[in-house]
Amino acid sequence: MKLPTDSGWYETKKVDTDITWIYEPAINPFFRCNIWHIKGRDRDLLIDSGSGLFSLRASVDSLSERPVTAVASHAHFDHIGCHHEFDHCLAHPAELPVLLEPSARETLADRYATAEMFDRLPPGGFDASQYHIEPTAADRVKPLEAGARLDTGNRSFEVLHLPGHSPGSIALWDERNGVLFSGDAIYDGELLADNHHSDIGEYIDSMRRLQELPVNQVHGGHFDSFGRDVYQQIIREFLDTYDR
Numbered sequence: 001m002k003l004p005t006d007s008g009w010y011e012t013k014k015v016d017t018d019i020t021w022i023y024e025p026a027i028n029p030f031f032r033c034n035i036w037h038i039k040g041r042d043r044d045l046l047i048d049s050g051s052g053l054f055s056l057r058a059s060v061d062s063l064s065e066r067p068v069t070a071v072a073s074h075a076h077f078d079h080i081g082c083h084h085e086f087d088h089c090l091a092h093p094a095e096l097p098v099l100l101e102p103s104a105r106e107t108l109a110d111r112y113a114t115a116e117m118f119d120r121l122p123p124g125g126f127d128a129s130q131y132h133i134e135p136t137a138a139d140r141v142k143p144l145e146a147g148a149r150l151d152t153g154n155r156s157f158e159v160l161h162l163p164g165h166s167p168g169s170i171a172l173w174d175e176r177n178g179v180l181f182s183g184d185a186i187y188d189g190e191l192l193a194d195n196h197h198s199d200i201g202e203y204i205d206s207m208r209r210l211q212e213l214p215v216n217q218v219h220g221g222h223f224d225s226f227g228r229d230v231y232q233q234i235i236r237e238f239l240d241t242y243d244r
């Protein structure tokens with residue numbers, strides 16, 4: 001099914017010469033996924049695609065100008081709503097089946113996709129019983145393994161597998177610039193370790209690995225971006241809470 005277009009649904013902000021932050025301002029910050037568009041000389045990357053209420057590709061001009069590879073940091077509904085609009089999608093093997101068959105349980109839509117997630121309801125209102133994520137066609141999705149590299153021509157990212165929040169959560173690590181796109185593994189807000197497919201032991205291991213990264217800047221799956229000090233503080237607080 002084709003999603004309706006609404007150019008007013010999304011807002012965009014340039015945060016670096018090649019990085020644009022796209023978000024859905026009507027959605028409450030706790031539920032509002034950060035969508036990252038990284039332009040490259042050779043190819044563009046999109047990290048996550050929002051809630052899928054309105055066409056991302058047709059509503060944001062910069063996403064229809066050039067071919068875009070759409071990466072899923074993981075397969076929760078707030079991150080994969082518009083992946084089906086893109087010809088080339090990448091997800092960790094543990095989350096890839098959810099893009100093909102996005103059930104309300106595996107995407108967590110059954111738990112979180114309610115009218116509560118809006119500060120301002122979408123045009124036409126919101127009916128939770130009708131809400132669903134469109135499946136991505138199997139020939140559009142390829143697995144993205146830990147350790148793989150993604151190059152835009154200007155930046156090179158290593159794929160970090162960071163299970164815990166969900167089994168196939170990944171981050172993209174630009175080691176040369178110390179920039180981390182972290183999905184829901186780490187962001188500056190309440191981290192969720194109690195989903196039905198969360199694993200706290202794995203989450204602790206992922207945080208210990210993150211602690212060793214020489215990070216300068218983090219662009220997370222939710223809330224504002226942050227620097228090294230906040231990054232280390234979030235990790236310490238997480239480990240103090242869970243690693244007893």
Ligand SMILES: [Zn+2]
Nearest residue numbers: 074076165184
């Ligand atoms: Zn999530």
Ligand SMILES: [Zn+2]
Nearest residue numbers: 076078184221
């Ligand atoms: Zn999320």
